[in-house]
Amino acid sequence: MSKITITSPKHCADKEGLKIKNYKKIYFTFSAFFITILLLILVIWLILHPAKPQFSLKEVDIFQLNLSGPNLNSSIQLTLLSKNPNQKVGIYYDEIQLYATYKGQQITGDTPVPPFYQGQEESNLITASLVGNALPVAPSLGYELGRDQIVGRLVLNLKANGKLRWKVGTWVSGRYRFNVNCVAINAFGPSIPAGPLTSKQGAQCSTTL
16 A cells, blocks of 8 residues: 655745755855955955056167158167065066157057066066067158257157066966056267167156056
């Protein structure tokens, strides 16, 4: 003889309610754990609060800056000092592109710098050749160059765009974009002898994140 068990609606409701309570407990446990981890990371971040990397211009040599019709040919050698001012935070430089501008116009192509890691309070020299071959420029550029030659001073902007990550212990942050702008002032005039125009000011550059 088979046995038939009949479950009352009240019993089913109690059982279903118990399952919901268990799911809620698991959900709240995981949520509390996740929030605690996030708060811990936030507290560590606020305590350390990494400072922006510092860049300074060590030397700029202009080997070529020739205007041929609407096109410009340029060759510039750049030496840049990069410093990590943080005592407890390292920096991964994943991408860096260097280029030069004159009167708001880009006069060289983008030159990539190989990725590198910079430890706490560490400094690195970055050397790059910036070249522009037949770059189209505005017609006013020739007038601006002629005027600066009369004044005897040529002002260039050396710029860097890139992406970096912070490293604290074993934790590594996401990527942050950064921009660097350096100003180089070179003697420029008809009395300047043949050869590169050199600037060795050691000027500080501005950095934005």
